[in-house]
Amino acid sequence: MTTHVTRFAPSPTGRLHLGNARTALFSWLLARGSGGRFVLRVEDTDRERCDEAHVQAQLEDLRWLGIDWDEGPDVGGPHGPYRQTERGEQYRVDYNRLLASGLAYPCFCSDDELAAERRAQRLAGRPPRYSGRCARLALDEVERRLAAGEAAALRFRVPTGVEITFDDAVRGAQRFLSDDIGDFVIRRRDGGPAFFFGNAVDDADMAISLVVRGEDHLANTPRQLLLQQALERPEPGYAHISLIVGEDGSPLSKRHGSFSLHDLREAGFLPLAVANYLARLGHACERHDLLDLPTLAQHFQLDRLSRSPARHDEAQLLHWQRLAVAAADWPALWAWMGPAVHRLVPDSDAEAFVAAVRENLLLPQDGLAWAQTVYSDPLPIDSATRDALTVEAGDFFLHALRALAVHGTDFAALAKQTGQEAEVRGKALYRPLRLALTGREHGPDMGALLPLITVERARRRLEAWASAR
Numbered sequence: 001m002t003t004h005v006t007r008f009a010p011s012p013t014g015r016l017h018l019g020n021a022r023t024a025l026f027s028w029l030l031a032r033g034s035g036g037r038f039v040l041r042v043e044d045t046d047r048e049r050c051d052e053a054h055v056q057a058q059l060e061d062l063r064w065l066g067i068d069w070d071e072g073p074d075v076g077g078p079h080g081p082y083r084q085t086e087r088g089e090q091y092r093v094d095y096n097r098l099l100a101s102g103l104a105y106p107c108f109c110s111d112d113e114l115a116a117e118r119r120a121q122r123l124a125g126r127p128p129r130y131s132g133r134c135a136r137l138a139l140d141e142v143e144r145r146l147a148a149g150e151a152a153a154l155r156f157r158v159p160t161g162v163e164i165t166f167d168d169a170v171r172g173a174q175r176f177l178s179d180d181i182g183d184f185v186i187r188r189r190d191g192g193p194a195f196f197f198g199n200a201v202d203d204a205d206m207a208i209s210l211v212v213r214g215e216d217h218l219a220n221t222p223r224q225l226l227l228q229q230a231l232e233r234p235e236p237g238y239a240h241i242s243l244i245v246g247e248d249g250s251p252l253s254k255r256h257g258s259f260s261l262h263d264l265r266e267a268g269f270l271p272l273a274v275a276n277y278l279a280r281l282g283h284a285c286e287r288h289d290l291l292d293l294p295t296l297a298q299h300f301q302l303d304r305l306s307r308s309p310a311r312h313d314e315a316q317l318l319h320w321q322r323l324a325v326a327a328a329d330w331p332a333l334w335a336w337m338g339p340a341v342h343r344l345v346p347d348s349d350a351e352a353f354v355a356a357v358r359e360n361l362l363l364p365q366d367g368l369a370w371a372q373t374v375y376s377d378p379l380p381i382d383s384a385t386r387d388a389l390t391v392e393a394g395d396f397f398l399h400a401l402r403a404l405a406v407h408g409t410d411f412a413a414l415a416k417q418t419g420q421e422a423e424v425r426g427k428a429l430y431r432p433l434r435l436a437l438t439g440r441e442h443g444p445d446m447g448a449l450l451p452l453i454t455v456e457r458a459r460r461r462l463e464a465w466a467s468a469r
């Protein structure tokens with residue numbers, strides 16, 4: 001089996017969305033499943049949009065999902081630094097190499113000139129591409145302008161007539177022509193590395209063997225391969241994964257709702273649910289049960305990744321959430337339900353409360369609703385419940401009250417005696433008892449709920465119904 005060294009290279013411009021999280025998870029699963037290494041690199045060269053708060057928030061989101069890294073900005077490692085803004089020294093060496101071999105040249109074109117050039121090309125029906133104006137400047141002119149302090153970007157001189165091919169692990173054989181690629185900027189006029197450059201050089205320097213990223217980066221790859229070849233660096237393999245689309249087939253965006261990892265966490269999704277969901281999004285996993293992350297890694301296969309768009313499916317996410325809730329132990333669920341529930345439920349009831357309601361939970365707010373049901377006194381009765389019970393005879397609840405006085409919170413015994421005295425059974429017995437005691441048609445096993453409701457509250461609830469007849 002191939003050992004994969006993978007990386008995740010987010011730009012800290014905001015929270016991680018579901019697509020980023022999936023890329024990170026796939027990369028991590030491939031590294032962990034093959035006994036490889038997983039590197040975290042922060043691509044923070046866009047100083048206006050990136051900031052430290054976003055870096056920290058992204059790391060926190062990844063940790064929450066269960067992803068760890070062998071090398072990264074916080075843990076260090078042999079290929080650091082792991083923030084691109086700190087890698088100026090490394091980049092300088094490569095710029096100089098490319099300059100010395102004539103494979104890079106300073107470009108003095110202003111933004112306005114470049115925009116005018118692109119406009120003219122568009123009008124002429126040609127694809128916008130750098131004309132190569134500065135590629136042909138005489139050496140003494142270049143030196144004179146640099147000496148005069150004129151700002152210059154650095155461009156890579158793309159070879160002519162070259163075919164660039166690679167075998168994408170997801171999308172198969174790829175072929176590009178260098179003549180379709182204009183000379184591109186590798187160092188911006190402000191001195192910062194351009195994306196193509198920093199990304200390609202870092203992958204080589206960090207000994208990444210497989211780059212897993214969204215297919216929106218596919219068209220960048222030939223430029224990056226050209227750079228790696230020019231610098232005589234090893235080329236990583238590439239796996240361009242399909243993008244996540246919304247249920248309407250368009251790329252997942254804010255329009256489809258909030259899909260940052262943080263939003264899902266705030267909504268109460270469990271990390272294991274999100275990880276299991278993502279690991280099946282565009283990946284035909286041979287296992288269909290809830291798996292912990294190490295086991296997911298064992299069953300994650302590069303050749304089972306799909307080329308078609310991965311459709312976000314809320315129902316699937318909820319399916320995994322249901323399984324993750326079922327698998328969680330009670331202290332975890334108790335913590336997950338949060339302070340609103342902790343205020344209502346006495347600590348001494350915590351374990352029994354979780355046990356009683358866990359099958360009826362999907363999100364923490366469900367826990368809150370059940371806590372209100374159990375602990376509210378009096379229990380508010382909505383008109384729908386009142387209407388639902390109008391067919392019941394008032395005596396029914398008098399029988400139930402007598403049974404409660406005898407049997408306490410033993411629901412089976414209470415129901416049995418009530419049924420005998422009121423001469424009802426089945427639904428005609430259990431439905432009014434549940435409605436009166438919980439205000440709801442359906443819910444957890446009454447045998448588990450009634451001890452939490454307690455005899456006192458149960459009596460007041462039944463009395464309210466007895467007198468409402």
Ligand code: GLU
Nearest residue numbers: 009010011043199212213
């Ligand atoms: N910083 C880039 C992004 O967030 C990384 C692209 C890549 O993974 O190569 O899109």
